[in-house]
Amino acid sequence: MASKEIKITLIKSPAGRIARHRACVRGLGLRRMHHTVTVIDTPENRGMINKVVDMLAIEES
Structure with a gap:
């Protein structure tokens, strides 16, 4: 069974964000x-992505 993968890119700096987001x-x-x-x-990775979605560019494959 092949796992679905997500390609993510950091487009905004985490500097100045709360420690949980960093x-x-x-x-x-x-x-x-x-x-x-x-x-x-x-689900674990999705949760982290959803916390900082404004800082990321997401490409689902």
Whole structure:
């Protein structure tokens, strides 16, 4: 069974955000501006994405 993946890119800086939002960005594996990662579509990852959706560009595959 193939897992669905989501491609996310950090488009806004987490500087000045609350610690929980910065932790979500780091938890998703994003390290710097315009860094793109591919994560597996799980409820845990979806929850982190939904917390900081205004800072991300999301591309579902």
